[in-house]
Amino acid sequence: MNRAIVRYIKRNYKDLNNDKFFKENSDYIEEHLRYLTFNSPIMGPLRAINKEEFYSLIDEFFKKYYGDSEFIESIDTRILIYSREQLLEFIEYSETMNIEGIMKSRVNISTEECLKLLESFGVFFYPIYEDYWQIHLLDLNTLETILNAVHEYTHKIHYYKLGEEFKNDTDIITEMLAYYNEALFALYLFKNKVVSSSDLNLALSRTEEEIKEEMFYSHICSLINSDIDLPKLNPIAQEGLIKYYKESYFPPKDYSHHLGYALFKEAFFSHKDYTLEEHTDFLKNAMVKRKIKDL
Secondary structure: OHHHHHHHHHHHOHHHHOOHHHHHHHHHHHHHHHOOOOOOOOOOOOOOOOOHHHHHHHHHHHHHHHOOOOHHHHEOOOEEEEOHHHHHHHHHHHHOOOHHHHHHOOOOOOHHHHHHHHHHOEEEEOOOOOOOOEEEEEOOOOHHHHHHHHHHHHHHHHHHHHOOOOOOHHHHHHHHHHHHHHHHHHHHHHHOOOOOHHHHHHHHHHHHHHHHHHHHOHHHHHHHHOOOOHHHOOHHHHHHHHHHHHOOOOHHHHHHHHHHHHHHHHHHHHOOOOOHHHHHHHHHHHOOOOOHHHO
């Protein structure tokens, strides 16, 4: 099993061996994530919300602090929100070649993208043609969906601010900006007394726990260029490695999210005394940076 896993990783992640940025920063990435601390999760369910009630607040937030006025007019045209049931139904239609069902479905992404959305909860599609961006979200029926909408829409603003293809540093910067702006919108909601601090903390801690779970397995990247024996790993690491092997998914592929989150935590808490206006001014300035060292 160990040789098979190593071969699988090398075959599917050989692009990392040619990723100059990853090779130059891999030690920093692993070291930084190893000592990254998280807030203790607040136990309990997130209350159900009516997401439509938040649309005007999101629109107001982006207009006030970023001068962007497209959010609310893009709902149901470029910003599409699907339930789990809709996505699973569409996947079934596609697998059974139910043409009538496919034509009637409002889902307009591939089955592969449906599966990704069920896992990631949100995605910003970079436009192939000028000004043809799209955001797709999974409706979790909680505040987490609202924060995901803010996260993905921040990608949209950054994309047009920077005006060029994202790669290496810019991939990490855009994730840092999106996580940072989630926290700022949470502060905006609290400032406007829309939701309680416990609701916000719970929603934000869900994001932290998801990132933390992925980071726990970040050591798998070391297997790309090593021959570590599976029996030498502790039982939890073995279980995680086998799990990702079976699911054909390994976190190192998505290291820009991991490092982007680490940079968000570092930047946010180094500016913890900022007002909301000062925070957003910092982000607007960061949106035109192309290198992490320039932040």
